[in-house]
Amino acid sequence: MRLHVVEDYKEMSAKAANIVSSQIILKPNSVLGLATGSTPLGMYENLVEMHKRGSVDFSEVITFNLDEYLNLPLEHPQSYHHYMYNNFFDHINIASENINIPPANKENLEEVCLKYDRRIRKAGGIDLQVLGIGVNGHIGFNEPDHKLKTGTHVVDLAKETIEANSRFFATKKGVPRQAISMGMSSIMRAQKILLLASGEQKAQAIKKTISGKITTEVPASLLQLHTDVTIVVDEAAAKAIN
Numbered sequence: 430m431r432l433h434v435v436e437d438y439k440e441m442s443a444k445a446a447n448i449v450s451s452q453i454i455l456k457p458n459s460v461l462g463l464a465t466g467s468t469p470l471g472m473y474e475n476l477v478e479m480h481k482r483g484s485v486d487f488s489e490v491i492t493f494n495l496d497e498y499l500n501l502p503l504e505h506p507q508s509y510h511h512y513m514y515n516n517f518f519d520h521i522n523i524a525s526e527n528i529n530i531p532p533a534n535k536e537n538l539e540e541v542c543l544k545y546d547r548r549i550r551k552a553g554g555i556d557l558q559v560l561g562i563g564v565n566g567h568i569g570f571n572e573p574d575h576k577l578k579t580g581t582h583v584v585d586l587a588k589e590t591i592e593a594n595s596r597f598f599a600t601k602k603g604v605p606r607q608a609i610s611m612g613m614s615s616i617m618r619a620q621k622i623l624l625l626a627s628g629e630q631k632a633q634a635i636k637k638t639i640s641g642k643i644t645t646e647v648p649a650s651l652l653q654l655h656t657d658v659t660i661v662v663d664e665a666a667a668k669a670i671n
């Protein structure tokens with residue numbers, strides 16, 4: 430694992446955007462795994478700026494998002510579809526057929542999940558997977574458990590996750606309880622992984638990710654088994670690292 434501790438959120442975002450754009454410059458038809466949440470917002474902002482300046486071209490890039498809430502209309506302001514188009518896809522020259530987000534509004538979710546994994550395989554797998562991290566060490570929506578799912582699957586969100594996400598919803602009742610998430614094997618099969626974290630509330634999760642016991646109870650700790658992980662954190666998120 431390569432660890433970069435930077436001063437603040439702004440620096441984390443700039444560094445993350447540089448890593449993603451370098452990937453695209455080296456391989457214009459890169460397959461990117463993308464994350465949502467507040468952490469990568471600044472990275473997307475930087476990438477949009479770079480695109481406007483003409484320094485990064487997304488025309489051949491293929492993307493797969495990690496997850497999506499269930500039982501939330503796609504146009505809901507808190508859906509990950511809305512987030513991705515609003516903060517990123519609407520501002521770059523990506524081809525719409527190259528965008529993949531788990532279609533959580535469909536019937537027969539089991540088939541939807543299998544199809545999503547087939548699409549990832551057909552695209553040749555993920556070249557660079559961007560990840561945020563939950564306060565409980567979840568990645569995507571792979572929540573702490575005594576066992577983890579390998580493929581894309583429907584997940585019951587953990588109490589801490591519902592709590593953490595409630596800041597985005599008007600009422601606690603409105604916070605989704607379920608989601609579709611890419612599984613651990615698609616994430617672990619990515620050629621490269623870029624994990625981002627900002628703020629003191631992530632400090633314990635980052636410590637466990639980097640130097641804790643490798644356990645399904647902290648899904649991000651499994652990243653210790655991956656051969657090409659870059660972690661970019663700000664000083665606050667690095668606080669618990671010795």
Ligand SMILES: N[C@@H]1[C@@H](O)[C@H](O)[C@@H](COP(=O)(O)O)O[C@@H]1O
Nearest residue numbers: 464465466467468561562563569
């Ligand atoms: N499914 C997302 C994760 O992909 C994200 O990493 C996490 C942290 O979000 P934030 O970056 O807002 O702290 O939130 C959600 O649970």
